[in-house]
Amino acid sequence: MSKKTTPDNLETLRHSTAHVLAMAVFEMFPEAKYAIGPAIENGFYQDIDLPRTLIPEDLDILEEKMKAIIKANFPFEHAEAPIDEAMHDFEKAGQPYKAEMIRDLKEKGENKVSIYKSGSLVDLCKGPHLDSTGEIPLDAFKLTKVSGAYWKGDEKNKMLQRIYGVAFATKADLKDYLHMLEEAEKRDHRKLGKELDLFCFSDLVGPGLPLYTPKGTVLKDELQKHIESVCRKYGFQKVSAPSLAKPELFEISGHAKKFGDELFHVTSEKKHDFVLKPVQCPHQTQIYASKTRSYRDLPIRYMESDKQYRAEKTGEVGGLSRVYAITVEDGHSFCRVDQVKDEIKNMVNIIKDLYSSIGLWDNHWVSLSVRDYEHPEKYIGEPSDWDICEKILQEVSDEMGLEAKRCEGEAALYGPKLDFMFKDATGREIQIPTVQIDFATPKRFGLEYINEKGEKVPPVMVHRAILGSYERFLVLLIEHFAGAFPTWLSPVQTIILPISEKFKDYASSVEKQLLEADVRTEIDASDESLGKRIRAAKMQKVPYILVVGGKEIASNTVAVNARDSKDQTVMPVGEFLEKIIAEIKEKK
Ligand SMILES: [Zn+2]
Ligand SMILES: [Zn+2]
The missing domain is CATH 3.40.50.800 (Anticodon-binding domain)
Known part of the structure; x- marks a missing residue:
């Protein structure tokens, strides 16, 4: 009866399963008004307007109904309908969301719509679908949860119910996935952060502003001691700067434009006007600029572990992944062009040391993130500088055996970079460390050194992030070790x-x-x-x-x-x- 489902048509399988779910909901609630039901990673969802809120037991009933619909083997029949007729039909059938979608299509100039019919369900849909519901494996899908979702994602609209499901080609794939999910849930840093008493939040302090408890602070401080001692061996000196600066600093650096409404502005009755730093590089340029530098002084390497602030959308409640205040271990080397390659090798070695020490280095790959050559306008700096930088990074990759994969269009605004990707214990891929060459920032700030000929020339700035932020790295550590930290990191040993x-x-x-x-x-x-x-x-x-x-x-x-x-x-x-x-x- 069933054709073999391959990964190529997994998306089709998942979307078709969403239709089957809509059919099942219809059987349970004939007055249901349905919206969209797309395939997503690992499964699908269906948005529906229902007369009452679903409870977990409803999902079991719906799953049984879905199985019956699959067994009944209804074909997915395709048809095209004139747009006005379709709109009229859906309105008459009491389906206002579908009618509105058709109206939107009409406004875009469409005059026909694509309709799929399976069993009792007539749906506005582009497809594709399986040939019939019977092609869906009976034992490889599961409804997982219900949550609220605004119609068209707009909070001004009505809140609908979104039923999530997962669907795979085989029962074994479903089992593996559910096991992985269970494992990830056990390791969830929000759950473990609470159980192990590492960090907390306060309504009075505000969302997105994590507070470290004594145990969490030990973890963070031990990490900081470790990374600073590794970096010190490679010639980095620690500096420290305030959290505020005049807006001008970030206008010159380009970050005011880059972060836009994500910047926090701080004003006072005394007419102060400051910006909370969204990054640390600009402050560090001013420490470099505080003295006359000679070619003999270079490279000068600064490192800093300080808070920085961005008004990012905090999608996550009670976690460290998306917060307003992050503690960033940031470092820069100000050097001559002929030193850039060694500086980068230095930084790659730091990354290797640190990630080896927590057992992640064996499972990594490197991206050589270069320009989008078709859209040079997306970047700042001279094309000739870019050519030099990309060549240097390629040489570093070759000489250090990094086997970096060239990824076009992934470069930073200022220059190309090496990005390091790791797989944690749950198999998730995490991108944290990066090494980036920057000819532009020193020029923007008028940084100089005096070269062998006595001329004033700009240094090159090499940016490196090893941990990303402490918050992000703690998420990685907590979930990777499932809270069982190595002894040196354990808050209580x-x-x-x-x-x-x-x-x-x-x-x-x-x-x-x-x-x-x-x-x-x-x-x-x-x-x-x-x-x-x-x-x-x-x-x-x-x-x-x-x-x-x-x-x-x-x-x-x-x-x-x-x-x-x-x-x-x-x-x-x-x-x-x-x-x-x-x-x-x-x-x-
Ligand atoms: Zn469809
Ligand atoms: Zn930087």
Whole structure:
């Protein structure tokens, strides 16, 4: 009965399944008014205006009805109708959304519309569809959720109900997908951020403005210490700048135009007029400009971990992915043209070091993002400078064995760049680090150095982002490790559990030794049973749980329960200390 469904017609399969859903809804609610039902990634949705709000149980009923419709094997019949006749028919059938869509088509000058009929459903639709409903596999789709959606995406319009579903070619594909979804849900940084007490939000502070709790702050600070120590080895010096600047700074840099209404303006009764910095490069140019520079001084490398602010649309509630205030680890090298290549190699090595240390480097690819050659007007700077930059990046890729894939049209406004893509533990692709050559910004700010011949010439600026923002990187870390951070990053590295009240003093003496060695430690001596306290510590994903009782006191030992092992090992306190200190130091 069913033709084999290949990935090529997955979209057709998904869209056809949306029709089947509309048919099922119709059976349940004859007065339903339906809007659009497109295929989306992994599935489809159907927007419908219904007399009541759907509950989760309704989805089970709808799925059963859909299966019956699939079994009935209704053909999808195509027809074309004159536009006025179609509009009249849909209005008469009590389908105002379809009628409005036809009216919109008429305004665009159409005089015919494409109609699909399957079973009792007559739908305005361009297609394509499967030949009949029977081609949809019975066991490879699932309705997943209902949410609200405004008609035509406009909040002035009526809110409709949107039923989401997923659909695949085989039952096994559906199973894999649902498993992946479950895994992603378990790892969701919003959920784990709450469970592990890493960050929070306050209505009074405002949405999009995350607050780091003590544990989240440890995580962020450890990350910062690590990245700064890596960068210091490559000659970066730390600088710091205020969050505000005169609007002029960003007009010169081009960011005022680039970010437009995403800029936050700060004014005062005393006639102050400032902009909150949306990026950090412009402030750093002014540190460079504070002194006369000679060719011998270059390269000069600055790094900075500061907040920057953009009024982005915050689509996400309670998460770190889209926030107004982000903490960015930003760095620049001001150098001579003959130094650019080594500077870039330097930065690629930093990226390699950092991403290797968290186990992501083995699963990466690099994009050499160059101009859109057909639209040079989209960029600033001299074409000859662009030629040089693109050539340098290609050479870096070849000499370092990066095998960068050339992606046309992906360059930044100022210049071409290398972008690094990683796959996290759930298989999602994440693009964070970037290295970018910029001839334009130094010229815009009139930056100079004195060359060998005594002439004043502009330096080149190489931008690099290693973490992107701390917020984005924390999302990656939380979800990649599912909250079980490596010991060096864990907010609490050990937790000591005295078997009973009697052993509290010994627990405190062990705690003292650990704290003195800079190991982040807590004691849980609450009245709960040992089993319960162990479970709670495991939920918090603490790398080492140390249980202490009479035996341990007698031998000056601790019973070590490592997060990733089922066994308990008893060892002298000194030996455990040595082991954990080495592990933290080596960032294993
Ligand atoms: Zn259709
Ligand atoms: Zn920059």
